[in-house]
Amino acid sequence: MKFRYDLQEPSFTVRSIDIQNVTRSKNYRHFVRQGRIKHGFIYTVRGKMRNTFSYGERKTIDVGAGELIFIPKGCVYTGTYMEEGTEIKIVQFEIAEGELPEYLASPVKLELPNAGELMEAFFVPTEHHTHNHPFYHFSCLYNLLWQIDENYARIPKKYKKLQAAFLEIVEHWDRNETVAYYASLCDMSEANFRRLFREYTGKSPIEYRNELRLVNAQSKLRSGEYNVSEAATLCGFSNLSFFIRLYKKKFGYTPKKE
Numbered sequence: 001m002k003f004r005y006d007l008q009e010p011s012f013t014v015r016s017i018d019i020q021n022v023t024r025s026k027n028y029r030h031f032v033r034q035g036r037i038k039h040g041f042i043y044t045v046r047g048k049m050r051n052t053f054s055y056g057e058r059k060t061i062d063v064g065a066g067e068l069i070f071i072p073k074g075c076v077y078t079g080t081y082m083e084e085g086t087e088i089k090i091v092q093f094e095i096a097e098g099e100l101p102e103y104l105a106s107p108v109k110l111e112l113p114n115a116g117e118l119m120e121a122f123f124v125p126t127e128h129h130t131h132n133h134p135f136y137h138f139s140c141l142y143n144l145l146w147q148i149d150e151n152y153a154r155i156p157k158k159y160k161k162l163q164a165a166f167l168e169i170v171e172h173w174d175r176n177e178t179v180a181y182y183a184s185l186c187d188m189s190e191a192n193f194r195r196l197f198r199e200y201t202g203k204s205p206i207e208y209r210n211e212l213r214l215v216n217a218q219s220k221l222r223s224g225e226y227n228v229s230e231a232a233t234l235c236g237f238s239n240l241s242f243f244i245r246l247y248k249k250k251f252g253y254t255p256k257k258e
Contacts, residue, residue, distance in 0.1 A: 012098030014145075017137045019122045020090040024081040035074040038092035039100070041144065043068045043119040047086025053077040053107055061109055068115040071107045072100065089119050093141060103152045103163060110148060111170045118144045159200040161186050165193070169205065173212040174236040179205050213237065214250050221258035228255045 016038070024030075042049070046065045053059045054076045062082075063069045071077070073094075112118070121140045155163060164185040168177070182205050183193035197205050217235040220226045229240055232255075237243035247255045 010098070012100060013096040014093045014138070014141055015096040016094040017141055018092050019137070020092075021087070021123060022090065023085060023087040026081060026084040026086070028081045030079040032075065032077050032079070035076050036071055037073065038094055039073045039104075040071050040090055040092045041068060041119065042071065043089045043115055045087040045089060045116075047081065047083035049086060049088060050080040050082050051077050051107065052080070059107070061107060063109060066116060068110045068112055068119070069107065070104055070110055072104065075107060077107070089123060091119065091122055091141065091144070101149065101152075102160075104148075108167065109171055110152075111167070112148060112151060114147070118147065155200075159196060161188065162193075162197060162200060165197070165205065169209050170212065173209050173216070174234070176236060210246060211250070214247055217243070217247065217255070218251065218258065221255055231255065 018038075042063070044063045044065050044067055048065070049063045049069075051061045051063065051069065051071070053061075061069060118140070121143075122137060152163075152167075155166070165182040168182060168185055179194060180190045183190045186193055188196070194204065197203075197208070201208050203211070213235040217231045217237075220231040220234060221228065226234065228244070232240055232243040235243075237246075244254055
């Protein structure tokens, strides 16, 4: 029996890839006054970077060790190395055809659990790959873009306006921001934001944030490095009994049993 599958075409293709590995001393500044000449993924291996963007309302994005930022072509900004020996890996590229998705239209810190592994692949290929093969770096870049798309493009069109709030909650789940703050990121009233958020997730914004906190608390407890009180505090819970109650509700047992 013969099968035919019509595969979906990508919305854009890439060309002209280059990679850089940079280490600088504390307070070194890199000025991009004419705008980036290419789109770029920048991964902080160690130390900390501060990126200050000079367009419209001034915006600053701090990127610590193990974190990935995307900066589109044309952005004017200053990159400051905040710690001694800060090391970054940069992957730059041009668009051959089409255009980037909306979530990559402006500078954004990306929540990607395996970002380090994906970026390292550009610099240290596995034993099963030939580093100088013309397709190698293209395969790495498309793999990176695919995994980012899997993380950020799953929200149906109806709920796309919630994207900014989701990114903020995922990146900074330990911060005690108000629902009004999250709503403002999406340019929505608090009432409409609450309604749409619950409609999409089945949870309130605070319940959704607490879910992320509980998962991170579980990870800390299982590491053996933290006791229950420490894990609760580090994950944003100031009330220990409240933390224990939520933990038991989610996992079916108290945190002491981890």
